[in-house]
Amino acid sequence: MTQDIDPVSNPKVAVIGGGVAGATAALHLAELGVNVDLIEKKPSLVSGPPICHLHAGGNLYREISVEQCVDLLKQSIDSVRLYPHTVxxxxxxxxxxxxxxxxxxxxxxxxxxxxxxxxxxxxxxxxxxxxxxxxxxxxxxxxxxxxxxxxxxxxxxxxxxxxxxxxxxxxxxxxxxxxxxxxxxxxxWSVFRIAASAMLVLEQSAHCELKTDTRLVDMHWHNQQWQLSLESIRDGFKQIEQQSYDYVINACGFETGEIDDLAQAPRQxxxxxxxxxxxxxxxxxxxxxxxxxxxxxxxxxxxxxxxxxxxxxxxxxxxxxxxxxxxxxxxxxxxxxxxxxxxxxxxxxxxxxxxxxxxxxxxxxxxxxxxxxxxxxxxxxxxxxxxxxxxxxPGDDETLRAADVSFSQKHYARIEVVKGSSALEAIRKIVACWQLAPASQTALTIEELHPNATTLNADAVEEKAKQLAISRGYPQELAEVYGQ
Missing domain, CATH: 3.30.9.10 (D-Amino Acid Oxidase, subunit A, domain 2)
Incomplete structure (x- = not known):
């Protein structure tokens, strides 16, 4: 089930990039009942940089501030509650x-x-x-x-x-x-079980269309909407489709700047x-x-x-x-x-x-x-x-570890996480800024807001994660549950 959103006023959102940031953003929006297209150039989700642990306190980084450590602690806790079978x-x-x-x-x-x-x-x-x-x-x-x-x-x-x-x-x-x-x-923190959890939810969601093997090649603002040109390969042939969206979320990880250039939204x-x-x-x-x-x-x-x-x-x-x-x-x-x-x-x-x-x-x-x-x-x-x-x-401080989101003009936002556990915090800020969901939802728990994600079957998550690991050329041990 998902939250009840007025379908007449419900906007359509494009999330560009299906890494941990984009997958988490799409999952959160879909669980809220917001219609979202997740556009990812690879065949599956969350296949970016290595994630091997939570940063539940930032103790690996002596150089960062206590404030960043506390942010990472809170974000890690929320991430575990959202993805309970990934730790x-x-x-x-x-x-x-x-x-x-x-x-x-x-x-x-x-x-x-x-x-x-x-x-x-x-x-x-x-x-x-x-x-x-x-x-x-x-x-x-x-x-x-x-x-x-x-x-x-x-x-x-x-x-x-x-x-x-x-x-x-x-x-x-x-x-x-x-x-x-x-x-x-x-x-x-298992990157493969994060990927499996997100895919199991989004593949069954009535509010999310997964557009994998699809690349954004152009975008412009016209008639109060974003017009996106999406390139995909279907049956061996290149196809270009045009789609209109009310909001665009750039979650392209290290390639975020490429979408900024298309959107004419400069960022350091x-x-x-x-x-x-x-x-x-x-x-x-x-x-x-x-x-x-x-x-x-x-x-x-x-x-x-x-x-x-x-x-x-x-x-x-x-x-x-x-x-x-x-x-x-x-x-x-x-x-x-x-x-x-x-x-x-x-x-x-x-x-x-x-x-x-x-x-x-x-x-x-x-x-x-x-x-x-x-x-x-x-x-x-x-x-x-x-x-x-x-x-x-983001910015010019190479020691930055706790970062989440920045906004630009015309319904355009960037999720700029350095650590994957910051992703949920980022999309929650976007939802609040753009008023994509009723304010009453702020009183709900993570479990109440995400009934499909938080009730996944642990064995199903692990099995899909092992399949993903093998398909990407890694040993299945990286996807298996380890520890207590």
Missing amino acids: NRRPTLIVVPFSDGGDPQQLLPRLEQIRAVYKQLVDEDPSNAVLGNPEDYFTLYYREQLEQLKQLKQPEHPSSYDDWLIPFAQHADLDNIKYPVVGVNEYG RMVEFKAAYVTKWQQNNQLWPEVIFHGPRGTENGMAQLTPYANSVFQLHGMTKEITLFDDGLVSNCERSSQPKLPLRLNNKIEQGWSEQTRVERSIKAIQHMSRFVPSYASAMEHGLPLFGAQQI
Whole structure:
């Protein structure tokens, strides 16, 4: 079911781009009863940059403000409530090695502030307790505790922080890190189960028309509506159709500037290309938490990130220019265009894929980088296509992480999320600004506003997610439920 909207006055909305931002926008509008066309150039939804975890507190980013951390916390909670079958419930460890130069004690005041906000949110609405008990939001471990955990056998179904830290205690180089180590409930987030959830809802919605394999090629404002020219391939032939819309939402991710140019709505932004590497650690037989080893970005000691999945498949980030970051991978737009231009070699990776040599070389470097902190990880192997893509950063602050929406003239808005969990907040602001739904709906819960999304069957979501992963050339483990 959807909300009751007056069909006479109900406008028609185009959402351009079917990534996490566009898919979430279309889902929200369709659940409200607003007629929406979701226009996506690829054959399925949410196939952009790698998403591997919620940012439920922003603890991976020491450089961002507490305000951004709190925004990310609130947005993450709302995202879990909207997409209840997309989370991998395991903790994240924040580790400061000696090679970093930082002090783990400096993390603690901010963690206390975030926990206090989380507790307040749960006190206001118990449905917000999606990250567990607020008292357990984070915990600290010192060397003596890890030495004790080192002697234990991990239970088959780990549930406590102690259970999850056993493999870390046994395999990490405990001599080369500073204490305490922080365990925090920043859970994993499955990009494939997000895609599956959105598609299961939208494919059955009477209020959404999914236009996949369709590209916007032109747009102009005429007679108080947007006139869009849409190009698609049907039965081997190129087709151009003209469609009229009352509102247009640009949710094109790193290509948002291209639509800005068509709409003649200039905007300053940056784009950054990144990649994460899929590896398999065959010798591992334990269930790991996610582990973040802090380090100065862009140096040989850059942050190392270990993200676990089923069957000992791990995703690796290494914030060096030989692994996750790339020379000239962060670019800004120019005065002539709102679209930053990535170097051709990086754009070719997005459009045409990776050469096997580059994929293997960077994967091996990622494994070597992780083995500096977890020596036994040196035995892991490259395991297929990297997770890669480009993310937009509105404005000129490359440290910005909590961003959502900006508006331009003539019923045109851009969803400019840096992190996927900001998408729901963005479309809610658009609905409020354009008055697309009755004000009375602001009193409804996320579950009441999204009855179809929040009541999906968990097994159906996982099964479709596995199909999507395989169809895109990734191991199905990346789509499987992992954790509690």
